[in-house]
Amino acid sequence: MRLLILGGTEFAGHAVAEAALARGWEVTVFHRGRHTAPDGVTELLGDRTDEGGLAALADTAAEWDVVVDTWSAAPAVVRDAARLLAGRAGRHVYVSSCSVYTWPPSPGYDESAPVVDGSPDAGDVPYPQAKRGGELAVLDAFGEERSLLVRAGLILGPRENIGRLPWWLNRIARGGPVLAPGPRDLPVQFIDVRDLAEWILQAAEQGLSGPYNLVSGADHTTMGALLEACVRVTGSSAELSWTPAEKVLAAGVEPWTELPIWVPRDELPELYAAGYGLDVARALGAGLKCRPAGETVADTWAWLESIGGIPPQRPDRPVPGLSPEVEAKILGG
Numbered sequence: 001m002r003l004l005i006l007g008g009t010e011f012a013g014h015a016v017a018e019a020a021l022a023r024g025w026e027v028t029v030f031h032r033g034r035h036t037a038p039d040g041v042t043e044l045l046g047d048r049t050d051e052g053g054l055a056a057l058a059d060t061a062a063e064w065d066v067v068v069d070t071w072s073a074a075p076a077v078v079r080d081a082a083r084l085l086a087g088r089a090g091r092h093v094y095v096s097s098c099s100v101y102t103w104p105p106s107p108g109y110d111e112s113a114p115v116v117d118g119s120p121d122a123g124d125v126p127y128p129q130a131k132r133g134g135e136l137a138v139l140d141a142f143g144e145e146r147s148l149l150v151r152a153g154l155i156l157g158p159r160e161n162i163g164r165l166p167w168w169l170n171r172i173a174r175g176g177p178v179l180a181p182g183p184r185d186l187p188v189q190f191i192d193v194r195d196l197a198e199w200i201l202q203a204a205e206q207g208l209s210g211p212y213n214l215v216s217g218a219d220h221t222t223m224g225a226l227l228e229a230c231v232r233v234t235g236s237s238a239e240l241s242w243t244p245a246e247k248v249l250a251a252g253v254e255p256w257t258e259l260p261i262w263v264p265r266d267e268l269p270e271l272y273a274a275g276y277g278l279d280v281a282r283a284l285g286a287g288l289k290c291r292p293a294g295e296t297v298a299d300t301w302a303w304l305e306s307i308g309g310i311p312p313q314r315p316d317r318p319v320p321g322l323s324p325e326v327e328a329k330i331l332g333g
Contacts, residue, residue, distance in 0.1 A: 075133025082141035153215030184224035
């Protein structure tokens with residue numbers, strides 16, 4: 001298989017590139033040159049946001065079986081690349097998001113749930129509209145039969161550049177009392193970036209099309225199991241201090257951002273349903289396999305240690321985490 005990745009040097013794109021190389025695929029990555037591409041790929045350089053930025057793609061005579069795009073900003077950028085490649089690639093896989101569904105989603109929502117309005121011609125728009133516009137751009141260029149829309153939920157794993165799991169690992173590694181937001185048995189759905197990559201390639205081989213929610217099943221893990229795995233893999237003497245959700249919220253702490261991954265189910269049911277209420281029966285039926293949560297935690301810690309403990313951070317996303325002062329105040333209150 002011949003694969004073109006638009007990006008391919010950071011989190012999800014890098015994982016797709018590595019998985020494809022491991023399968024023996026021929027991999028080309030088109031990127032801006034800001035990050036190192038995986039060994040073994042063919043590189044094409046260009047900035048999609050610049051006028052003429054797709055020249056390296058336009059000037060090559062290469063063709064591909066599959067193109068994968070992870071772009072999450074202006075849909076017009078997805079549109080321009082998709083139109084250029086429609087006659088030179090067999091299938092387009094667009095890594096979208098479960099954020100495309102209209103608010104508030106119903107618990108257990110599947111791919112038939114209503115989605116937000118979007119335009120493939122849009123510039124800078126909010127994230128849900130950007131991802132929906134990207135979907136429409138791909139559909140317009142490649143048609144329904146050649147388009148696979150991967151509506152991912154929370155993605156974790158090695159090389160994470162959002163900082164959610166790395167923040168918890170670093171915080172717990174420092175030891176001492178740790179504010180652990182309750183309830184401990186809160187179910188959490190996420191997908192390891194490597195499982196995301198493997199499923200994308202498998203789905204492309206099978207010729208799948210249409211939208212797929214892609215995240216683990218609802219019983220994959222809990223907040224308690226995730227944080228306890230962080231304690232275990234770091235070898236820390238940290239003590240998890242499980243604190244009721246209402247106390248955490250009363251202190252003004254922002255779920256998801258200040259305490260990454262955590263969204264209280266009873267107190268914020270709509271937000272919880274959006275992130276952790278996905279029906280993934282379609283993806284599971286199409287071969288999705290998710291590794292144990294403890295393996296994701298352990299491998300993320302090993303990667304984090306290998307780079308000196310400071311994870312990369314996307315400039316377009318807020319830096320997650322709770323200040324030590326606020327944590328101490330809640331624990332002492």
